[in-house]
Amino acid sequence: MFRILKKSLKTGTVTGQYPHTQPLVIRTPGAHKKAAPFKSSLTIREVDTGSCNACEMEMSALTNPVYDVERFGIHIAASPRHADALVVTGPVTVNMEHPLKDVYKQTPHPKLVIALGDCAINCGIFKGSYAVTGPVERHIPVDVRIPGCPPRPVDILEALASIRSLPSPSEE
């Protein structure tokens, strides 16, 4: 017990210890209005439709003590039925097309769809393949696009703050 406390005291607070950037976010015009109900709390369901898993790693990095996404009222839900927003990564493969549409149907209104990473936005390097059916917006309406291969966690934080009209996490 003493060891655990000592370790925690020695470590101190690490939240916010990351380099800050100005990301490029492309969103549809109505996105701010759509995101208005989620200003104080946003629950995200992450859906992988064929990414290389780097985007997943960066999404899970958001929950680490350094980025600590919960301090902005953002939670990661285990089921689409509990979610306000879907974060979709990867080009939509032929085998994931139906599961993606199912997830979208299962998510209650109002909902946001965030395409995370180049693959979700324009299929990236996998564009044109017989096994890829097209970007996310071909199957479900997309509100926010966060480019990058993969986007850095800080880019994702900035994008989530800007869509909810909150001050940038870097300016705190």
Add this chain to the structure above:
Amino acid sequence: MAEHVTDRLSLEQRMQTAFAGVVAAYPRDGVLQYCLDESRLPEVARFLHQKLQGRLALLFAIDCRPRTQKYEIHYLFALSSGHPWVLLTVELGGSARLFTSITPSVHAAQWYEREIRDLFGLIPHGHPDQRRLVRHEHWPQGLHPLQKTFPWDKVMGRQQGEYRFRHIEGEGVFEVPVGPIHAGIIEPGHFRFSVAGEPIMQLEVRHFYKHRGIEKLFEQCTLSGALPLAERVSGDTTIGHSLAYCQAVESLLHLQIPRRARYLRSFLLELERLHNHIGDVGAICNDTAYTLAHAHCSRMKEQLMQLNDRLAGSRFLRGTMAIGGLTHDVPATQQTEVIDTLNRIEKDFAELESIIFANASLTDRLETTGVLTERTAWDHGAVGVVGRASGIDYDVRRDRPFAAYDEVPVNTVLYRYGDVRARLRVRMDEIHESIRLIREIRQHIPQGPIIAAVDYMPQPGEWGLSAVESWRGEVLYFVMAGDDGHIHRCKVRDPSFVNWPAIQWAAVGNIIPDFPLINKSFNLSYAGNDL
């Protein structure tokens, strides 16, 4: 070197005595090739596997059209340390579509042969499981994407169909379907549990949801242009995959890599191993609800990824590898920065280790959970962390040294019990070993150029083979050149592809709530498996 030659000769002699008339060829350094008649293949494969303890490392097909109207099927066996690879090659000419399955005697061939059936339309005769693997049921009949006549950008239709899971019937037995979309931030895949009460009686893995046609995409690229694709086969293994791809192409181009570049490649590979292993240690603890260790580990992992970002401008070290060496140098100042960070992390992590193992309720969850026996691991040809936790003493870095590992030898970690704790211990020990290796590399790194110029144009049909010990295990690449610098065939084998079938056996007898923990302790890639 002399020892190596005698090994090869004795291996050849044993093959000659056992099979009169088979002729050996040496198409590449460290590869012994036998071109066999299809009827002889099963006995030779059985001999290599059962008598010589050869592990089936890779099994793949090549459509040789348009050069010749035939298919080739290659069986790559890894014998014990010091022996060359043994490559068996069988040709299917004309309209032949049947090849003899070796699965009845070499269990590890099971997924490979089903994969060949799906992607090439060649039928493994005598395979006990003729269901589809890569092609899901909704793919139209008769579509085999790796046939040369199949256009890479074809839009597929849909048909009706249902995958037939293996069922266990009886009183009180019920099935639990999980996936393809899981709770938590992980990749898609389907698990079907048959349970009676609490314990799992059977687990069937149904994957390939993320199949993106990577091997077909490779065939649209030039040898130098395919590197970004190799980096994105499995994002967490960026260096492992790009290094394996580069080495395969370099062997094809007969390139000698400058010594400094070889050292830096090992340096980067160990950095990748570190951040992934530390993340895994935390994630395993998290799945036993010990979030304290997870918080500390994910903090250290983040520090390492920020370090990667400063070194390479990418948190995943993307864009560092190049055919012939590296794209940019890691100067001495940055190396010092790495060593300083690692010194801090080593101390930090050692403190955490003692906290983790002082916690009896945690170790109680880990011990005897998800046991993969040595026999099952061997039958599946399990590699990497999973293999080394089950007594499979194999590490590419030691047994087939690449990059700088011939000059900076690795101490291989080996545990025998095969449970979650053993897999955790392998990772923890490898973290310390990686830090030691990076320090050693830093001490011995020579000055000099970091890239060799390419001055050779490969003939169509020439090929290269390479193996890299990524953090997850052995990554294999086979690259065959096509016309004017293009790729004719690129076979990618992530360690996940051989370890996924093994997890089906590790789960048996455990309870479903322990499965996430077992799965995390394997931590296999869905993307690298599905391709």
